[in-house]
Amino acid sequence: MKIEHIKVLVSRPSRNFVTLKIITDSGIYGLGDATVNGREMAVVAYLKEHVVPCLLGRDPHQIEDIWQYLYKGAYWRRGPITMAAIAAVDMALWDIKGKIAGLPVYQLLGGKSRKGITAYAHANGATIDETLENLGKFIKQGFKAVRLQCAIPGLEDTYGTLGKKKDYFELQSDRPLPPEQLWSTSKYMNFITELFKQARAEYGYDIQLVHDVHSRLTPIESAQLGKLLEPYKLMFLEDASPADNQDGYQIIRNHTTTPLAIGEIFNTVWDAKDLITNQTIDYLRIAATHGGGITPLKKISDFAAMYNIRMAPHGAPDLSPICHAAHAHFNIWAPNFGVQEFIGFGTEALNKVFSHPLSFDNGYILLEDKPGLGVDYNEEEALKYEYKRSYLPVTRLEDGTLWYW
Incomplete structure (x- = not known):
């Protein structure tokens, strides 16, 4: 079994969400969440430009090796954008493995x-x-x-x-x-x-x-x-x-x-x-x-x-x-x-x-x-809700000093 196709999907059915869909050559697919609130499109670019090309043709069963490859192999490690991209891949692969085994992920x-x-x-x-x-x-x-x-x-x-x-x-x-x-x-x-x-x-x-x-x-x-x-x-x-x-x-x-x-x-x-x-x-x-x-x-x-x-x-x-x-x-x-x-x-x-x-x-x-x-994603329905740029608030003290939100 190999990873044949990967989709990076963005929709706003309440908030902006970035969804990764990994599809195998057998037709079995898995879903992962790659959302970083207020920086969604940064993760989209990271996935599309730097992660997806590296995964095509790989064995989706090799969850641990793929995780290490994306973490150690990039040299520039850590940070919310990198880790959200890796997370989406990881969730999708666990989803695939559970579907192949016919078991919920918690059993694995x-x-x-x-x-x-x-x-x-x-x-x-x-x-x-x-x-x-x-x-x-x-x-x-x-x-x-x-x-x-x-x-x-x-x-x-x-x-x-x-x-x-x-x-x-x-x-x-x-x-x-x-x-x-x-x-x-x-x-x-x-x-x-x-x-x-x-x-x-x-x-x-x-x-x-x-x-x-x-x-x-x-x-x-x-x-x-x-x-x-x-x-x-x-x-x-x-x-x-x-x-x-x-x-x-x-x-x-x-x-x-x-x-x-x-x-x-x-x-x-x-x-x-x-x-x-x-x-x-x-x-x-x-x-x-x-x-x-x-x-x-x-x-x-x-x-x-x-x-x-x-x-x-x-x-x-x-x-x-x-x-x-x-x-x-x-x-x-x-x-x-x-x-x-x-x-x-x-x-x-x-x-x-x-x-x-x-x-x-x-x-x-x-x-x-x-x-x-156990999650599924309705791609046709998602098209009704277009991405809209949005940020969390920022906080200032009463004298104007920027503070932690």
């Missing part, structure tokens, strides 16, 4: 470690009352864990709280440039603990709570926040600080017992190596699409397990259903799985383009047994 990884995949929802709000109302709704739906985000008084826009806007496209409808948002650490720090104080007072401690700082604090500020949140027993504090300097998390760890999670912008194990070996985090959130695919994710998981770190893959809406399915197969297998971020199953348009094997019941994502990843 080693089989199930659990019945269902614990998921956490996003309860957002313009006020604390609105956020807590949404928290109550998710608890009634059966969620065992919920992330809380609330607009900060005095700031026009706050991460995770878009109000009536459905996505970031609406924030830049007048021009295809990144929208800008203001940030104030002091306003945030003086407010955010009240959200969790009221959440615990109203709903108790049976529900697991999560909060995403989105890398807006320095390590010592994160340490202070973690200490302030200790009475409310968070499941984890996500992206408290950037981890470009992994040693910074030692400062946070030295001052708080609030569990820490990070990794959604990580691309390889090297981004997390010191965090893992020094045990300065509790959950690793690297995504299959941005971390090179299923092959490295399995290795990273085994490495993290040696240090009692759990996997909690990123689950944003800018990852396609192919990636969400890859995560489901990985999560149902991973012995050290922790929790999966869950944003629902998308819009009607998205579900017309992508069919998937996932469902939700009483707090758990369930995975239907289908060969491969």
Whole structure:
């Protein structure tokens, strides 16, 4: 069996998605997600110009060798564009192998470690009352864990709280440039603990709570926040600080017992190596699409397990259903799985383009047994949704200084 043809497909059935379709000479094909939000066409060019020509004629069964070839063989390693391209190939090859074997991918990884995949929802709000109302709704739906985000008084826009806007496209409808948002650490720090104080007072401690700082604090500020949140027993504090300097998390760890999670912008194990070996985090959130695919994710998981770190893959809406399915197969297998971020199953348009094997019941994502990843892509339907350039916002401090979004 050989790789005969490869398609790089771009569509916007809600967000922009880059899909790789690898077709073998037997007609069996596999799908992979190559989406990098705001840099989609960079990955398209990387795939078309530099990856696809190298794969034609190769044996699709050789997943490990092809992964190493694309990673080591390029010399210019790592980075989100390279790793998303490799990830798409890797997912597609696992998809093909599963279809040939007549087995879902998780069986090829080693089989199930659990019945269902614990998921956490996003309860957002313009006020604390609105956020807590949404928290109550998710608890009634059966969620065992919920992330809380609330607009900060005095700031026009706050991460995770878009109000009536459905996505970031609406924030830049007048021009295809990144929208800008203001940030104030002091306003945030003086407010955010009240959200969790009221959440615990109203709903108790049976529900697991999560909060995403989105890398807006320095390590010592994160340490202070973690200490302030200790009475409310968070499941984890996500992206408290950037981890470009992994040693910074030692400062946070030295001052708080609030569990820490990070990794959604990580691309390889090297981004997390010191965090893992020094045990300065509790959950690793690297995504299959941005971390090179299923092959490295399995290795990273085994490495993290040696240090009692759990996997909690990123689950944003800018990852396609192919990636969400890859995560489901990985999560149902991973012995050290922790929790999966869950944003629902998308819009009607998205579900017309992508069919998937996932469902939700009483707090758990369930995975239907289908060969491969279990996802399909309707190319004809996808043509209805043309690519539109779009970016995530950028953040500035109130004095105009550019800050982390």
